[in-house]
Amino acid sequence: MxxxxxxxxxxxxxxxxxxxxxxxxxxxxxxxxxxxxxxxxxxxxxxxxxxxxxxxxxxxxxxxxxFVPPTVGIMATVDELKQMGVALVVISAVTTLIIMVVTGKVAQFILNKKKKSEGGNGS
Amino acid sequence: MKEFLTGSLFFGVVLTLVAYEIGLLLKKKFKLAILNPLLLAAVIIIGVLLVLDIDYETYSEGAQYISYFLTPATVSLAIPLYRQLDLLKKYPVAILGSVAVGVLTAMVSIFLMSLLFGLNHQQYMTLLPKSITTAIGIGVSEKMGGIVTLTVVAISVTGITGNIMAETVLKWFKITNPIAKGLAIGTSAHALGTTKAMEIGEIEGAMSSLSIVVAGVLTVLAVSVFANFL
Structure with a gap:
């Protein structure tokens, strides 16, 4: 219940x-x-x-x-996929890694800066 | 036999669950990142459907009920988010700043690579919303004139890439802060990446879920600008 x-x-x-x-x-x-x-x-x-x-x-x-059923949907889009399949996979995979690294680096940079300025208050 | 399967309500669901369980088992047994349960399940299902000569629509008739829960599950991401709310209040600049830069990076990199591959406007619109969660991405693609089914595939490729590569890539680039890790994974690889972030840790998972929302909203706005470029 x-x-x-x-x-x-x-x-x-x-x-x-x-x-x-x-x-x-x-x-x-x-x-x-x-x-x-x-x-x-x-x-x-x-x-x-x-x-x-x-x-x-x-x-x-x-x-x-x-996400399994939508992914299997790839078999229903074979024609469109023939036209841009390679581009789709390469662009999707490569940009994912670029976005991950840039976002992570920027976040870490801001967080470290904040930590430093907080730590610096005492000294 | 084929007639029975075509009319069956439960065939698609059972096949999906069995394939996913096999995927989980293989991942557990071999402990290789490339053995992603989603990827394995999709390959197994496509194989079975091809062998039995059953088309996607027939499979989807039953299997769609699994995806039916995608929106309630996305809504449920509010719960891990709520548990980590103090963290969010503590680091608003880092969170909003990095996700905004991440979304901008997504738009620019997809635009440049689309130029490189000589894609047309429709194909470009198909890929622009590929880093956000399916439920939002579908809406954007549809509205902007992309090919919705292919957007779903691009979103899945993105999620699987993020899920498989996250730990390695973050290690290579020395991104070690749990908050930064979560933001990086969620912004680049949406809900599917978030399942990996949750495996890594509760803070990573919460940050990743938060990024899905922030990145989703920012992408909706950014796409309407970047749509004019190609």
Whole structure:
């Protein structure tokens, strides 16, 4: 019963998010609205953490599985893929690594700077 | 036999779960990063479908119920995020700054490589939203005139690359701070990278989930500008 109620809350938030996507004329997906709504709900304690925790952790844990069917979809797009398959794979893979390194380096640089200035206060 | 499978409601789901379990088993047994359960599962399923001569639509009829949970799962990312909220309040500049630079890097690098490969506008629009989570990427691609199915494939290739390479790449480039690691993984490889970030640690996972939201929103804005370049 507990998990049914938790799932209900998560689906209800998803449903409200779906409505927001439909009625708000911005190119923002339901999942973004939903994530923000859920976070606001938790922060304001309208949704207590223990009322969603178990089911939410489970869903997050099996998220990779949910990507399987769309990935298999590659077999339905063979014609388009013939035209840009190589470019698609190379660009997707290479840019991912570039973005990862740049984001990580910038974040680490800012964090180290902050740490240094905080540490410097004492001396 | 084929007629039965074509009409079956559970064939797609069962095949997906079995293939994924095999993927998990192989990964556990050989401990190689390239043995990604998602990648293995997709290869196994495509093989089975080709051998049985069943098309994707038939498979998808049952299997779509697995992907049905993608939006609720993305909503659920708010929970690990909430647990690490103090961290977010502590480092707003590092988080917003690095993700913004990351999104800009995504746009510029995809634009330059699209030029290099001589892609047309539609193909370019297909790839621009490839670093954000599927649920958001599909919407962007559709709106901007990309080929949605291929955007999904590009998003998966991105996620698998990030998932497989994250630990190695972060080590090579000496990115060791847990917050920086999480931001790097989430911004570059969305939810699929985040599953790897969660394996590495709770802080990495939370930062990665946060990056999905921030990068998703920023990408929606950036794409409308970068769409005009090619």
């Amino acid at each position: 507990k998990y049914i109620k938790q799932l209900l809350i998560i689906l209800l938030v998803s449903f409200i998010a779906e409505a927001m996507e439909y009625f708000i004329p911005l190119p923002v997906a339901a999942s973004v609205y939903g994530l923000i709504l859920m976070l606001l709900g938790l922060m304001t304690h309208i949704i207590p953490l223990e009322k969603v925790e178990g089911t939410a952790d489970y869903l997050v844990g099996i998220m990779a599985l949910m």
